[in-house]
Amino acid sequence: MITKIAWMKALAVAWALWLGIPVMVWAQADLTGYWKFSVPNGGVSFLELKQSGETITGMGRGGPGRPLTGTLHNGKLHLEAPFGPASARRILIYEAVVAGDKFAATRQAPEGELVQGTLERVSHDEAIPPRLPLPDLRDLPDNGLARTPPMGWNSWNKFHDHFDDAIVRQMADAMVSSGMSKVGYTYIVVDEGWSSYRDKNGKITGNARFPDMKALADYVHSKGLKIGIYSSPGPQVCGGYQGSYGHEEEDAKTFADWGYDYLKYDWCSASGVYQSTRADLQGAYQKMGEALQKTGRPIVYSLCEYGLGDVWTWGAKAGANLWRTTFDISDHWESMDRIGFAQLDITQYPQPGHWNDPDMLEVGNGGMTGDEYRTHMGLWAMLRAALIAGNDLREMTEETKSILMNTDVIAIDQDPEAKPLQVQSVEGKGEVLVRPLTGEAVAVGLFNRGDQPAEMSFRWDSLHLGANLGNKTLKARDLWKHEDVPVTGDSFTATVPKHGVVLLRVAAGAFRFR
Ligand code: GLA
Numbered sequence: 001m002i003t004k005i006a007w008m009k010a011l012a013v014a015w016a017l018w019l020g021i022p023v024m025v026w027a028q029a030d031l032t033g034y035w036k037f038s039v040p041n042g043g044v045s046f047l048e049l050k051q052s053g054e055t056i057t058g059m060g061r062g063g064p065g066r067p068l069t070g071t072l073h074n075g076k077l078h079l080e081a082p083f084g085p086a087s088a089r090r091i092l093i094y095e096a097v098v099a100g101d102k103f104a105a106t107r108q109a110p111e112g113e114l115v116q117g118t119l120e121r122v123s124h125d126e127a128i129p130p131r132l133p134l135p136d137l138r139d140l141p142d143n144g145l146a147r148t149p150p151m152g153w154n155s156w157n158k159f160h161d162h163f164d165d166a167i168v169r170q171m172a173d174a175m176v177s178s179g180m181s182k183v184g185y186t187y188i189v190v191d192e193g194w195s196s197y198r199d200k201n202g203k204i205t206g207n208a209r210f211p212d213m214k215a216l217a218d219y220v221h222s223k224g225l226k227i228g229i230y231s232s233p234g235p236q237v238c239g240g241y242q243g244s245y246g247h248e249e250e251d252a253k254t255f256a257d258w259g260y261d262y263l264k265y266d267w268c269s270a271s272g273v274y275q276s277t278r279a280d281l282q283g284a285y286q287k288m289g290e291a292l293q294k295t296g297r298p299i300v301y302s303l304c305e306y307g308l309g310d311v312w313t314w315g316a317k318a319g320a321n322l323w324r325t326t327f328d329i330s331d332h333w334e335s336m337d338r339i340g341f342a343q344l345d346i347t348q349y350p351q352p353g354h355w356n357d358p359d360m361l362e363v364g365n366g367g368m369t370g371d372e373y374r375t376h377m378g379l380w381a382m383l384r385a386a387l388i389a390g391n392d393l394r395e396m397t398e399e400t401k402s403i404l405m406n407t408d409v410i411a412i413d414q415d416p417e418a419k420p421l422q423v424q425s426v427e428g429k430g431e432v433l434v435r436p437l438t439g440e441a442v443a444v445g446l447f448n449r450g451d452q453p454a455e456m457s458f459r460w461d462s463l464h465l466g467a468n469l470g471n472k473t474l475k476a477r478d479l480w481k482h483e484d485v486p487v488t489g490d491s492f493t494a495t496v497p498k499h500g501v502v503l504l505r506v507a508a509g510a511f512r513f514r
Contacts, residue, residue: 289319
C-alpha cells in the first residue's frame with residue numbers, strides 16, 4: 001500500500017527533478033537476513049535481523065542467541081544487542097550508514113573502546129553452521145598429565161583480548177623473575193584474541209598481534225615454562241575469533257606442531273551448532289580429546305563449558321584434565337564468594353589428573369581487599385583448584401606476591417593425595433572447612449563470609465588427627481600469618497576479619513613448614 005508520506009516524497013522528487021535540482025533518491029534498505037560483523041584482527045559476530053518499516057528486531061547468532069532491537073532511520077542503523085550471562089547482562093551498540101550488502105560499521109561495548117568493523121550480508125549456513133557428526137561416546141584413556149592441579153597464568157582476566165605476543169613474553173619473563181615459576185607456576189596460557197581467519201589451506205593462523213605462534217611457544221619454553229592456547233568446538237570463540245569447528249583434528253595437530261602444552265577449549269558458539277545437552281557436550285569435547293591424544297604430544301586438556309551437563313561427572317571420560325564448573329568469575333567479592341562456596345557441593349569429583357576448575361584467579365587485579373584475595377587463594381587451594389593467576393605479573397605489589405606465592409597454601413592445593421574437602425561446620429556466615437592432607441595432617445580454613453569480623457572456632461579433636469596421640473603432640477601453624485599457633489585447651493578460636501580466612505595446617509608429630 002502506498003502511504004501518504006510516500007506520495008509526498010515522490011511528488012517532492014518529481015518537483016525537484018522538473019526544476020533541475022539534483023536529488024539523491026533514497027530507498028529504504030531491507031536488512032532482513034543474516035549479517036556478519038567483522039573486525040580486522042579476526043573477530044566476528046553474527047546477527048539475524050528482521051526489518052519491519054524502520055524497526056529492526058533479531059537475534060545475536062553464533063553463540064547463545066539473544067534478542068536484539070534497533071532502528072533504521074534515513075539510512076542510519078542503530079542496533080542494541082545484549083550479551084553476557086543474565087547476572088551481568090551488558091549491551092553492545094552497533095551503528096552504521098547502510099550501503100548495500102557490505103558497509104563500514106562500529107560496535108561499542110559498555111566501558112569498552114569503539115570497534116571499527118564491517119557489516120556484511122551472509123548466508124544462513126555461515127551464520128548458523130550445520131551440526132557436525134559427533135563421535136560415539138567412549139572413555140578416553142587418561143593422558144597421565146596434571147597429577148596435581150595445573151598452576152600458571154592466563155591472559156583473560158586482566159587483558160581480555162587487548163594483548164599481544166610481546167605481553168605474553170613479558171608475562172613469561174615475569175613469571176620467572178618474580179619467583180612464581182620456582183613455587184610451581186608453569187603454564188602461560190594465551191586465551192581469546194590470538195587467532196585470525198584460516199589460510200587458504202584451512203590452517204588456523206595467528207592474527208597481526210600474534211604473528212608467529214610457534215616462535216612464541218619457543219620463547220616461553222626457553223624460559224623453562226610451558227605454554228597454553230585457546231579455542232572452541234564452535235566456529236568462533238566467545239568474542240568472535242576463529243574456533244576449531246570442522247577442523248578439530250587439524251587444529252590439534254597445528255597446536256602440537258607449534259609446541260603447545262595446554263588447550264583451553266571453550267563452548268562459546270558451539271551452543272549455536274549443538275545442543276547444550278550432556279550427550280552433545282561430551283561428544284564435542286571427546287572429539288577434541290581424541291584429536292589431542294592422536295597428536296602424541298602431552299597436552300593438558302582444559303574444558304570450559306561453565307559446568308553445563310554436570311561436566312564433573314564425565315569430563316575425565318572426554319580426556320579432560322580439568323573442567324570449568326561455573327560461569328565466569330569477575331574481580332568482585334560477590335562473584336568470587338558465590339562461585340567459590342558453590343564448589344562445596346561437588347568436592348567428591350576431582351581426582352589426580354582430573355580437576356574441578358572454579359575459574360582463574362583474580363588476585364592482584366584490584367577489585368578485592370587483601371583479606372578477600374587471601375580467601376580467594378585459600379579457598380581455591382582447599383578446593384584443589386587449578387591456580388591460574390589472572391593478573392599483570394609485571395607489576396605485582398608485595399601483598400599480591402605474598403598471596404600468590406605462599407608456598408604453604410600452594411602445598412595444600414598441590415597435596416599429592418588430593419583428598420576431598422569436608423565442611424566441618426556452618427554457623428551463620430562462618431564456614432569451617434577441613435582438608436585431610438598426606439601424612440597425619442589437615443588443613444583447616446575458618447572462612448568468614450559475613451560483613452563483620454566474627455569469632456570462629458573448632459575443636460581440636462574434631463580433626464580426628466591421630467586419635468591416640470592426644471592434643472599435646474599436635475602442631476598448628478597459621479599459613480597467612482606465618483606463625484605457629486599454640487595447641488591448648490579443647491578448641492581453637494580466632495577473630496576472622498570480614499570476608500577473610502584463618503588458614504591453619506595442623507599436623508600430628510613433627511612437620512617442617514617452608
Ligand atoms: C568465556 C570463558 C572465559 C574467557 C572468555 C574469552 O567467557 O569462560 O574464561 O575464556 O570466554 O572470551
